[in-house]
Amino acid sequence: MVIAQPKTLAAEVRSDFPILNQQINGKPLVYLDNAATSQKPLVVLEALRHYYEWDNANVHRGVHTLSSRATDAYEGARDKIAAFVNAASRQEIVYTRNASEAINLVAYSWGSQLQAGDEIILSVMEHHSNLIPWQMLAQRTGAVLKFVGLTATQEFDLDQFRSLVSNKTKLVSVVHVSNTLGCINPVQEITAIAHQYGAKVLIDACQSVPHMPIDVQALDCDWLVASGHKMCGPTGIGFLYGQLDLLRAMPPFLGGGEMIADVFLDHATYADLPHKFEAGTPAIAEAIALGAAVDYLTNLGMERIHSYEAELTAYLFKRLADIPELTLFGPRPNEHGEGRAALAAFTAGMVHPHDLSTILDQAGIAIRAGHHCTQPLHRYLEAQSTARASLYFYNTEAEIDRLIEALKEAVDFFGSIFN
Ligand SMILES: Cc1ncc(COP(=O)(O)O)c(C=O)c1O
Numbered sequence: 107m108v109i110a111q112p113k114t115l116a117a118e119v120r121s122d123f124p125i126l127n128q129q130i131n132g133k134p135l136v137y138l139d140n141a142a143t144s145q146k147p148l149v150v151l152e153a154l155r156h157y158y159e160w161d162n163a164n165v166h167r168g169v170h171t172l173s174s175r176a177t178d179a180y181e182g183a184r185d186k187i188a189a190f191v192n193a194a195s196r197q198e199i200v201y202t203r204n205a206s207e208a209i210n211l212v213a214y215s216w217g218s219q220l221q222a223g224d225e226i227i228l229s230v231m232e233h234h235s236n237l238i239p240w241q242m243l244a245q246r247t248g249a250v251l252k253f254v255g256l257t258a259t260q261e262f263d264l265d266q267f268r269s270l271v272s273n274k275t276k277l278v279s280v281v282h283v284s285n286t287l288g289c290i291n292p293v294q295e296i297t298a299i300a301h302q303y304g305a306k307v308l309i310d311a312c313q314s315v316p317h318m319p320i321d322v323q324a325l326d327c328d329w330l331v332a333s334g335h336k337m338c339g340p341t342g343i344g345f346l347y348g349q350l351d352l353l354r355a356m357p358p359f360l361g362g363g364e365m366i367a368d369v370f371l372d373h374a375t376y377a378d379l380p381h382k383f384e385a386g387t388p389a390i391a392e393a394i395a396l397g398a399a400v401d402y403l404t405n406l407g408m409e410r411i412h413s414y415e416a417e418l419t420a421y422l423f424k425r426l427a428d429i430p431e432l433t434l435f436g437p438r439p440n441e442h443g444e445g446r447a448a449l450a451a452f453t454a455g456m457v458h459p460h461d462l463s464t465i466l467d468q469a470g471i472a473i474r475a476g477h478h479c480t481q482p483l484h485r486y487l488e489a490q491s492t493a494r495a496s497l498y499f500y501n502t503e504a505e506i507d508r509l510i511e512a513l514k515e516a517v518d519f520f521g522s523i524f525n
Contacts, residue, residue: 115414116502119406122147123500133470136505141285141313141449141496142474143335146399150338153398157391165390166364166381180390183397184380190400191330192321193347197379200346200353201393205312206235208331208346209279211383212308213239215356217277222248225274227305229254229262229291230486231284234479236310240279249276256486259437261289268299275305283313286480286492287436288447290314297327306352312336313447316498317415319408322347334392339399343392346383353379360385411499419443421503422450422495425510431455431517435487449496451478454513457520459493462513469512 120126123145128135137145157179163172165180181196188196202208217240220226226240230253244251252275254267262280271278278300282293297307308329311320315330316337322330329352334343348356358365358376362385367375376382403411420443426432435451454462459475466473474494477484484491495509 114502115406115410115499119147119500122149122402124148126500130470130472131468136471136501136508138495138497138501138505138509139472139474140498140501141336141478141494143341144316144338144498145500146338146340146395147402149402150340150395150398153395154340154391157394162391164387176390179394179397180388183393183400186397186400186404187345190320190404191315191332191347192323194323195350198322198347198350198353200348200380200383201388202331202344202346203342203389204335204344205310205331205333206239206344208329208344209236209308209310210239211346211359212329212348212356213243215359215383216306216352217243217247217249218357220247220249220276223274224249224276225252225272226250227252227254227267227270227275227278227280227300229280230256231262231287231289231480231483232279232281233285233310233312234481235312236279236281236308237482240277254280256287260287260435260487261437262291262296264292264295267296271299271303271305273303275300275303277306277308279308279310281310281313283311283317283447284436284480284483285313285449285496286451286478286483286494288449288451289436290446293327294325297325301326313449316403317408317447318412328352334396334399337396337399338402339396340392342389343396345396350379353383356383358382358385362386364388406499414499415448415497416443418497418501418503418506419446419448422448422497422506425506426450426452428510429454429513429517431521432513433489435489435492448498449494451492451494453489453492454517454520457517459491461520462493462516465516465519466509466512469508469515471509471512473509 161175163176165177184199188199252270257263293309300307306328309327311330311332315332330347335341365385419439432452437446439446463475476491
């Protein structure tokens, strides 16, 4: 008797992503650049189309039917995002263009009160988006940036963090899951420690919100940011979560329409949250489509996505070990694939990562090569650049096999040149 195997998550969802069903350079596409941006399921494409085909109108500005439909869908998506990250109130979710804008919002609005000598703690693994806004703030205010380094296993050094944090610390801003090392930082613990000193905590959750359940109340962070395009949503939309009282106390970031209550020639009062932070016509279709992406992920189940990705991670690292020429970065997963994210950054001796990526592209395989917007981390690791394969729940073990096969061929080819 043949016992039917349960379908993997990837097999179940694959047809939702038509873009994956194409040939690149004569080979079936293997898309392994998900940390840069994810692909979009049909329901998200359909939400964009439906909005422009049926509901297109400006939000919050009209009483006509299209405007109220657009407003309902736009605000409805906010409810979905709030529920997705377990925010206590929908007013705690502010739409932004992306995670970078969300961090800049906090740096300009909340950050403007900082004074010379106040300290901001970051880590050496931060994405440029969670570094440059704080550098600019430090230049404006005289605040001082401090950096947490890595442990021997290339993870966040919690002991060093404990030794850096003090009553001078006003902010700790750290990445939840590193887009290069793949380590999962102990953000709940970091937050608890920072709060003992009265410091605020911002979590860059760009690489965690798409891949695992996130509960902002359990994390107890002050702010958390994410980008829609990495979680099956469109580009041009992201969000800032902020604790209600804190957002209330923060001055507006950008001025203009939508963010006001009463306007006079010489002054204005501002709208209530979250609109105080949403000046001008927003990315309406994108917000609605992000709501569709959140529904899609919720229906699949974030626990399920996370555990399927852990299986892929175990397999990826097992197979990468077949290529001894590779240097892998970040912690190794345990046998169940847990303890790190479903991505691998690596170098292959003298072979330039761009050359690896170009050769893999010839085999239909999309990986990223470069500094992944973490130049200081690359300097810290003494690597000019790395190649990175990053997975999502629609990827398969067979695709990992294709990656390994192509990597082996590339390493052998360059090995024959260099040796
Ligand atoms: C960890 C991390 N933080 C921040 C960002 C910035 O996201 P965005 O460019 O969408 O603002 C990224 C995107 O690569 C990221 O991986």
